Amino acid sequence: MEEFVNTHKSFCSFFLLISLLAFLPFLSAFPLPKTHFHQFIFSLIPFGWHGIRQLRNPWADGPEFITQCSIKPGGTYTYRFTIEGQEGTLWWHAHSRWLRATVYGALIIYPKLGSPRPFIMPKKEFPLLLGEWFDRDPISVLRQALFTGAGPNVSDAYTINGQPGDFYICSKKETMRLAVDSGETILLRIINSALNQELFFSIANHQMTVVAVDAAYTKPFATNVIMVGPGQTTDVLVTANQPPAYYYMAATAYNTAQNAPFDNTTTTAILQYNNLPPQQNPQPILAQLPNFNDTPTATRFTDQLRSPNRVSVPLHIDENLFFTVGLGLNNCTNPNSPRCQGPNGTRFTASINNVSFVFPKSNSIMQAYYQGVPGVFTADFPPFPPLQFDYTGNVSRGLWQPRRGTKAYKLKYGSSVQIVLQDTSIVTPENHPMHLHGYHFYVVGSGFGNFNPRTDPARFNLIDPPVRNTIGTPTGGWVAIRFIADNPGAWLMHCHIDSHLAWGLAMVFLVENGEGEMQSVIPPPPDLPPC
Incomplete structure (x- = not known):
């Protein structure tokens, strides 16, 4: 208990600094003892605890209008969460627009006392x-x-x-x-x-x-x-x-x-x-x-x-998903408008499977999902691109403009998931660092060019692939990840290049509850910011 008290006390002064220096370069590192309960109080700025799994507790995840609404001026929100089975270097940052440019810090989880590092x-x-x-x-x-x-x-x-x-x-x-x-x-x-x-x-x-x-x-x-x-x-x-x-x-x-x-x-x-x-x-x-x-x-x-050792990679796949990720251009009815200063009188956009994600403004996806509020999102995100094409070749300009939507994809609790993230050459091929909230995953394969589902899986590393929470799509190539959907809630997947996130390079997974209390989302805290 003394470890937690010391950690919490050090964070109280940390919180005061955030209130005073929200728009200055702000850096801090603080240690967290593994498997302890933690609570941190913030005002105004929603915070993401980057890489913390937040088991059964999406309410503490932080992305604005995904798992919570904005903290109102003068209001506070206490992030309460337990760290389980994780140790090492993570970080925290503001998760609203570009506020994380100056509000971020290290989050270090030390091994249990007596547990050696490898x-x-x-x-x-x-x-x-x-x-x-x-x-x-x-x-x-x-x-x-x-x-x-x-x-x-x-x-x-x-x-x-x-x-x-x-x-x-x-x-x-x-x-x-x-x-x-x-x-x-x-x-x-x-x-x-x-x-x-x-x-x-x-x-x-x-x-x-x-x-x-x-x-x-x-x-x-x-x-x-x-x-x-x-x-x-x-x-x-x-x-x-x-x-x-x-x-x-x-x-x-x-x-x-x-x-x-x-x-x-x-x-x-x-x-x-x-x-x-x-x-x-x-x-x-x-x-x-x-x-x-x-x-x-x-x-x-x-x-x-x-x-470092052999890991338990899912071998039988229940959800085999193929996501094209990349930029796009929206055509303008008046290309000479000051609002159309992208290439050739267009506007930059970005998408996954031709859907450019639109963040809600009236309610968070998690709150709407939990409370059964209609009209905030739809659960029809496509598991494959609507049209197959040469993703890394000379793509027709007719495929450069995505459609906008606030769409999620549902996963059953405990299902094994494989996602192939395919870069496209629309506008430009680019390495997109893709981050999945609420999960870490195995990176089982990658390559350049278009993913070939008949030949590329034979080269997958199913023995000792690295475990990550953020992975880049090779420039003009693909990367394959696998995980078990064992954390219920609404979890954002997005490009961690923030200009791309603002343009819509994101989607949401809705992982359903399993059986019983230990496989279900906990109730929202009483101080969850109102929408």
Whole structure:
């Protein structure tokens, strides 16, 4: 109980800071003891606890108008949840529009006392939160993009723990530094909190040993560079085995959308050895990073991820789903309108299976589902695209405009689910980091081009696939995931590139109750925000 009390007390001051600094870069890490009950109080901003399974408790999941309505001005909402069977690095963030640009932090779940980790115990550990910084209110950036129909302005800098680093003239004095002793091994918990950008990360002259992703352990492997998509976490061990000096830790864009603007800058922090020889202001050694479009390096990294042991992958599939994911363009009746500034007088959109998701405004999907309120959503999301075509080829412009809708797909409790997420070349092929709320899943296969249901499943890894909660669709390719629908409720699946989410790259799973209390959604809390 003392662990919980200490955690809760530390969070009280954390909550006060959120109220005061809601639109400033806000970063915090706080430990959570495994399997304890937790409650956190927030006002105004709905919060997502990214990667927490929220078993039978979608009320604590957080996405605005999916599992709750907005917290009214002057109101509060207490998120109460129990963490079961999870440990490692996750994170939390605002889950309303682009508020998460500045409101996010690390969420670290430690093993039970006496439970060993499957790797050597590090001397120290540090959370590193990679973010994006805009030299204007990010909400106004989003509003402008939604008004004009064009792509949003890109960020002005990337950050590590809130600081852009030495390569930006505004912030060199505040560059983040990590002090290490020669010979010691440290654990870095790396979180991509950026709104819209996948990122490469590297440390000058130092190898990293990957030991976990998305709060799931992996078979350790050494690498000079990692790629983390928005929403993903990666834990690495680093040994300070180089000559004492200053070494840059650096992150820069991995950008897969063709001919699309992006922030082509580099953020840095410094790995600083203690007891350096006497010298004046040593210059940090530069980190080697891939080119922004180096898909082979990104692919080699993700292909090395494996679970540390054999896992129980669902073999018999009850729900075999095929989801096309990607961008689109809405035609305008007046292409010269200031509201039609996308390519050739159109408006950008995005969709899954040709449905561009529309968030409700009067009620949340979970509340409407639980209370039987009609007219908020329909449960007819298509399990396959309405038309088969060459998804990664030269797609006819007649297929570029999706239809809008607030649609969900129902799953029976306990059903085994396979989803193939197929990227399309509509507008541009692109790596879309897809996040599923309420679940983690096995990544059983991936490839480039169109998924072939006759030949590609033969190459699936059904022995030790990695476990994740966010996975990228390879650029112009596909990825296959499997999970058991054992968590009842309404669960959002969406692209974690927030501009794509605003354009409609999302859908909702409605997982029905099973038998008895332990397979059913708990009742909503009394302080659930009213709609």
